[in-house]
Amino acid sequence: MDYGLTGKVAVVCGASAGMGRAVAEALAREGADLFLVARREDALAALSGELRRAHGVKVLFSAGDLARNEETSRILKEQFEAFGQADILVANAGGPPSGTFEAVSTEEMLRKGWELTFMSTVRMIRGILPGMRERKWGRIVAITSVSVFEPIPGLALSNAYRPGLTGLLKTIATEVAADGVTVNSVCPGYTATERLEELATATARREGRSAEDVSAEWASSIPAGHLGRPEEIAEAVTFLCSGAASYITGVALPVDGGRLKGLLA
Numbered sequence: 001m002d003y004g005l006t007g008k009v010a011v012v013c014g015a016s017a018g019m020g021r022a023v024a025e026a027l028a029r030e031g032a033d034l035f036l037v038a039r040r041e042d043a044l045a046a047l048s049g050e051l052r053r054a055h056g057v058k059v060l061f062s063a064g065d066l067a068r069n070e071e072t073s074r075i076l077k078e079q080f081e082a083f084g085q086a087d088i089l090v091a092n093a094g095g096p097p098s099g100t101f102e103a104v105s106t107e108e109m110l111r112k113g114w115e116l117t118f119m120s121t122v123r124m125i126r127g128i129l130p131g132m133r134e135r136k137w138g139r140i141v142a143i144t145s146v147s148v149f150e151p152i153p154g155l156a157l158s159n160a161y162r163p164g165l166t167g168l169l170k171t172i173a174t175e176v177a178a179d180g181v182t183v184n185s186v187c188p189g190y191t192a193t194e195r196l197e198e199l200a201t202a203t204a205r206r207e208g209r210s211a212e213d214v215s216a217e218w219a220s221s222i223p224a225g226h227l228g229r230p231e232e233i234a235e236a237v238t239f240l241c242s243g244a245a246s247y248i249t250g251v252a253l254p255v256d257g258g259r260l261k262g263l264l265a
């Protein structure tokens with residue numbers, strides 16, 4: 001199936017590892033030119049070279065902290081100078097600090113989690129959406145979490161901020177649908193990345209057992225029988241970025257191997 005992505009310009013955030021990296025690989029495979037964002041410059045440089053060589057697409061990058069307003073402004077400026085436009089935005093970054101409400105309720109932690117999990121996406125959308133609307137074509141996909149359907153114990157900040165972001169994405173989706181811009185989110189379940197290793201280690205410490213034990217228990221709780229692979233999440237994101245997904249907007253799509261038990265998730 002031709003996704004119609006050849007020559008489209010995609011901004012992929014959190015692209016140095018995990019699901020963001022897998023999304024960058026999948027979009028490059030489909031012929032999109034890329035602007036990659038994450039904190040680690042060396043990792044972005046290495047990935048850019050790999051993707052250029054493997055797929056012959058244009059790949060540029062900018063390293064910076066998406067939780068910081070001034071860095072996000074610089075990144076957006078560099079992206080515009082490099083490409084003059086963005087057709088696709090994949091909004092993604094690391095998750096907020098894990099912990100129960102008591103563990104993460106200092107003002108500073110609350111603010112940090114908010115900047116990373118909510119404001120980073122808002123700022124990227126603010127910078128990129130006006131051009132999409134003007135050109136009458138755009139795809140925005142945010143990577144959030146199954147926590148928007150079912151709060152996850154020990155992830156108070158994720159449980160708090162991601163549903164708010166989902167509400168805002170739905171609102172924007174409605175406001176810009178007539179301009180050919182779709183706005184959706186993909187909600188991963190347990191997916192085998194560095195972030196999940198961190199969460200397994202934190203849970204193991206709290207519960208006095210090993211991280212391997214925690215990961216194995218999570219994997220066995222999933223009907224599909226395995227932790228998600230980053231590529232499995234990336235395929236869903238890539239479809240939502242495609243021309244084929246033109247009539248899907250305002251959706252929060254769980255990609256979780258059947259983990260959620262609700263009827264409408």
Ligand code: NAD
Pocket residue numbers: 013014015016017018019020037038039040064065066067092093094095096116143144145146187188189190191192193194195196
């Ligand atoms: P990961 O830790 O493997 O990768 C995160 C990426 O984001 C890296 O490229 C990292 O450099 C980048 N990043 C982190 N903080 C950043 C910042 N402040 N500024 C710029 N870049 C930043 O994470 P992942 O597992 O791929 O998760 C992606 C998203 O999905 C996260 O929000 C995570 O909480 C969420 N999520 C993950 C899982 C899971 O099981 N892995 C499940 C549900 C939701």
